Amino acid sequence: VLIWLLSWIPNKHYSGIYGLMKLTLTKALPSDLSKVIVLDTDITFATDIAELWGIFRKFTDKQVIGLVENQSDWYLGNLWKNHKPWPALGRGFNTGVILLYLERLRRIGWEQMWRLTAERELMSMLSTSLADQDIFNAFIKQNPVLVHQLPCFWNVQLSDHTRSEQCYTEVSDLKVIHWNSPKKLRVKNKHVEFFRNLYLTFLEYDGNLLRRELFGCPTQASPESIKLQKALEELDEDDQCYDFRRERLTVHRVHLYFLQYDYTPTEDNTDITLVAQLSMDRLQMLEAICKHWEGPISLALYMSDAEAQQFLRYAQASEVLKNRKNVGYHIVYKEGQFYPVNLVRNVALKNANTPYVFLTDVDFLPMYGLYDYLRKSVVQMDMAHTKKALVVPAFETLRYRLSFPKSKAELLSMLDMGTLYTFRYHVWPKGHAPTNYAKWRTATTPYKVEWEPDFEPYVVVRRECPEYDQRFVGFGWNKVSHIMELDAQEYDLMVLPNAFMIHMPHAPSFDISKFRSSSSYRNCLNTLKDEFHQDLSRKYGSAALKYLTAQRNI
Known part of the structure; x- marks a missing residue:
């Protein structure tokens, strides 16, 4: 709706229609919100924002907008020949940092006022050049009494045409640095190295530090935080599995769609998203997966703030990743001592945008053409009207360099030669034995297999499938429980006769090492398994008794 309110305004600025969104904040934000600070995403704060918030107290009764003067000659119209800017008061104002007194803006009829201003100016100007900034400035020129001018150090502008050095004598005087240029960190400024380092240092801070309650900022506890606090208090700190139980209650910061994402749904409603999770040590798999799977992908990445910036640089430097817009990257920021594998999986699963999902791990490469084959299988198996999980048989290689098989016949030949193995055949045959590889070798049609204890195949299901159980963290039982x-x-459980995927070798994860070396870790995993079985029995009744019986017979 808000975009529609702005779509009539032609805008030449590189931000497109989104650069006009600030004009709609009186409508977009809750009606009981009195004041707001509006910030561009390309600014760096070098002070406590509470100082800026305090400036509202300096507003006169009539002032409704707080802004810093523009530090370039743009609105003076003398940058180049025939340069004709929108009308502004003197040098005009920059809208990278705005104090908006919403309550007063609503009272004076802001919505009607800015629209009338824009309509009048567009008759001669035809379009905006600097998006919302042009309209704010034209409005202020007509109503100068409404603006409160902020000291320039609250918005030190670094575009090529600015004279920001006039704003400060020492760089330590700065409050806000604004990279207001399409060049961003590559602008020309004698202190740009200092500014850039300040910005990059901030990006690599542990973002969890910013979640701590600030002194002097009393906060009203939300119902969610009260409930969480109560759950934490109910935990027994003497329980040897306390750390596991505590992990389940950790609330992680999540940044959805960390990079640009563009996906157009297919018309036949058969599309499938590859869903996986990873951490920094599996990053090298992404390019290969993109080459093997052309369909949409939803990836959740468990990373620290610093690692997220390394990933950003890696993705920007990769031709393969840069050219793939149908991959949704979701960052789950690190906190706690365990890898919350099922929580991370659920983030990837919940943000898939297709009717079906292929639930896999990032260290597997799908066979070439698997995406198209699975889409055809979805139709043939009538997945839209039946409850089926299509099993993609899993294999592995111990070779870092593998001539990837182009067909099932080639894979079977490599299996016979010992170049490939059925997945985890040497260390955990139970995990995939029910797939019945002997039958798969000659199968030409899908066949049904029965659940057995510890079965953990990789499957294609409808997106509305159950979520992963988040009590399982680190290594062990995370897929089995699902x-x-x-x-x-x-x-x-239907095994597909012409589908396969191959696990690529890598060093063991930190969590599997902990599982192997710590008896208390293994004991706690068994405790969590028992509790999961009990919960399953409560949820599904007598039908779930077979799982408890199977566990006791192992």
Whole structure:
């Protein structure tokens, strides 16, 4: 709706229609919100924002907008020949930092006023050059009494045409640095190295530090935080599995769609998203997966703030990743001592935008053409009207350099030669034995297999499938529990005869090392398994008893 309110305004600025959104804040924000500070995303704060908030107290009764003067000659119209800017008061004002007194703006009829200003000026100007800034300035020229001019150090502008050095004598005087140029960190300024380092240092801070309650800023506890605090208080700190239980209650910061994402749904409603999670040590798999799977991908990445910036640089430097817009990257920021694997998986699953999902791990490469084959299988198996989980048989290689098989026949030949193995055949055969690889070798049609204890195949299901159980963190039972719940919900496990995926070798994860070396870790995992079985029985009744019986028989 807000975009529609602005779509009539032609805008030449590189921000497009989004550069006009600030004009709609009286409508977009809650009606009981009295004041707001509006910031561009290309600014760096070098002080406590509470200082800026305090400036509202300096407004006169009539002032409704707080702004810093523009530090370039743009609105003076003398930058080049025939340069004709929008009308402004003197040098005009920059809208990278705005104090908006929403209550007063609503009272004076801001919405009607800015629209009338824009309509009048567009008759001669035809379009905006600096987006909302042009309209704010034309409005202020007509109503100068409404603006409160902020000291220039609250918005030190670094575009090529600015004279920002006149604003400060020492760089330590600065409050806000504004990279208001399409060049961003590559602008020309004698202190740009200092500014750039300040910005990059901030990006690599541990963002969890900013979640701590600030002194002098009393906060009203939300119902969610009260509930969380109560749950934390109920935990027994003497329980040897306290750390595992505490992890389940950790609230992680999440940054959805960290990079540009563009996906157009298919018309036949058969599209499938590859869903996976990873951390920094698996980043090298992304390019290969993109080459093997042309369909949409939803990836959740478990990273620190500093690692997220390294990932950004990696993605920007990769031709393969740069050219793929149908990959949604979601950052789950690190906190706690365990890898919250199922929480991270759920972030990727919940942000898939297709009717079906292929639930896999990032260290597997799908066979070439798997995306198209799975879409055809979805139709053939009538997945829209039946509860099925399509099993993609998993294999592995111990070779870092592998001539990837182009067909099932080639894969079977490599299997016979010992270049490939069925997945985890040497260390955990239970995990995939029910796939029945002997039958798969000659199968030409999909076949049903029964659930068995510890079965953890990689499957294609409808997006509305159960989420992963978040009590399982680190290594062990995270996928097993999910397949068990699919079975409890009476999904048929159907093995696809012409599908395969291959696990690529890598060093063992930190969590598997902890599992192998710590008996208390293994004991706690068994405790969590028992509790999961009990919860499953409560949820699905007598139908879930077979899982408890199977566990006791192992």
